[in-house]
Amino acid sequence: MVIVFQSKPSILASSAVAGPLEKKSVFYSYFDSVVEDERWNEKTNEQGHAKMILEASNIVMKKANIENLDVDYFLSGDLVNQMTPSNFAARELAISFIGLFSACATSVSSVIIASLLTELGASQYAIAGAASQHNAIERQFRYPNYYGGPKPATSQWTVTAAGYALVGKHNPEYPSIVAATVGKVVDYGDVNPMHMGGAMAPAAFDTITAHLKKRNQKFQDYDLIMTGDLGKIGLKILKAMLAQTGVKPEELQLLRDAGAEFYGEDEAFLAGASGAGCSASVYFSYIIQQLKTGRFKRVLLCATGALLSPLSFQQGESIPCTAHAIEMTME
Amino acid sequence: MEPKEYQDLEKQVTPPIPYLKNALKAFFVGGIICTIGHAVTYFYIIFFDFTEKTVGNPTVSTMIFFSMLLTGFGLYKKLGQYAAAGSAVPVTGFGNAVISAAIEHRTEGVVLGIGGNIFKLAGTVILFGVASAFFVALIKLILVSIGVVQW
Amino acid sequence: MIFIDFLIAFVIGGIICLIGQLIMDYGKLTPGHTLSILVVAGSIFSGLGLYQPLIDLAGAGATIPITSFGHSLTQGAIAEAEKHGWVGVLTGMFEVTSSGISAAIVFGFIAAFIFKPKGKVN
Structure with missing residues (x-):
């Protein structure tokens, strides 16, 4: 189903936060922040995951020079059971929140919903995006992180990173x-x-x-x-x-x-x-x-x-x- | 595109499994682990009061201790990625399955986390070991009872 | 002479792992499936009286691979069955083989308090 946006909502700010291993990424220099501890100095991987989402969202708001109260919607998803990291980040943000699950396609599905809300006039600012934390996903979908099961050449490495975008009304200076x-x-x-x-x-x-x-x-x-x-x-x-x-x-x-x-x-x-x-x-x-x-x-x-x-x-x-x-x- | 057609295309593009290379790596790493185990056996026979019959238990425990160190520092994972069955088949691999699960689930607490998950991966080995031992011993008992074989 | 002894342990242990690798690759099986098959195989060979000679020949080359786990469970069950008949089949299993499981449990428990898993790349 193709949607054409008449009002052309813009991405007014965006952020990317990543874990320590992501220093090896070719996109490393474009990230806003890289944390040395993959648990973000929290006790569990899942708490670190939530903190990463929170940090990425805060950077977005800081860049656009707005506060939580100015944002109408927070649209986020991740891969952990019942998306608790997104839920817990939303608890801290205190912004109207819809959790979305399209697995790794959530980065785009969240922006689509944000654009629709913007076009509808229901949202002035909406934060949309997705995140994943390697350890939390690995232990849930595959094996314990230190288990010596071999991975075939076709398998991929779940990144520890979050990317969020602030979707707002059309502004020709922004994408x-x-x-x-x-x-x-x-x-x-x-x-x-x-x-x-x-x-x-x-x-x-x-x-x-x-x-x-x-x-x-x-x-x-x-x-x-x-x-x-x-x-x-x-x-x-x-x-x-x-x-x-x-x-x-x-x-x-x-x-x-x-x-x-x-x-x-x-x-x-x-x-x-x-x-x-x-x-x-x-x-x-x-x-x-x-x-x-x-x-x-x-x-x-x-x-x-x-x-x-x-x-x-x-x-x-x-x-x-x-x-x-x-x-x-x-x- | 039909699913069958797609799967053919997928197979074409996907690099094949390097059967020979994998088998050789498993052979060498597995062989080396067993050789280390053999050295441990000699160690216990020479320096302690163990015989060829009784040396199995301390050897296995020692190998699992080595496995704990390698697992805890994340090295057994690296070894497993290289050697696959070569590091999974020796008893150190059994240790790795138990220990990695215990470490991983520490965050869910000692009872529900460690206790509930410690045999998450290794449980299947115990299940099949016990079940097949039961049936094999049962068959042997029946065969002895009807006089086909002797103990 | 001692060199040959070690060489036999290396080769026999290596071959058992190699068979495991072939089962894993050709059968497209997980490590869990592969190890289960090997344990059952070890148990059957033990029942046929073929595993003990292998241990006599290769020492740790035959006792370290997981097949020996199936072997010792089976020997435990058979030995008790010989002494106590039907009841022994159930009660004897862990007589011989408890060390592997107890060591794994104890070390696993200790390790859980010492180590924290990290997303290390290979």
């Missing part, structure tokens, strides 16, 4: 959201939770092609199309799928993936980065800054999410995936 596509849930029967890129690529394909078709656009209309966390192998699969439908190799060069690039070529991270904070921290730091400087004029951000739970794959269910996209421009 604006002109259209969005809410993705369907796509499932091609993949069952391997250590190969998320392979499970998610069809969802990205579905959303990107639907968006371009409905908007009557081509790849060349964009300076960049960036998926969320397909990883190195998932990106290759997506490119192969697009090539089959007649997209030319030079057009495919416009397609990049935040997860595939996040940790550079470091092989220790296997197929690249993943997690809700992966796309969020890259979109709301690097991409926004590139739009602001005018290097990009029009981008399509398509975040992908694998909608599984630790129980669902043990019960033999396949992995349903989704992808949400926003089209952003800079005048």
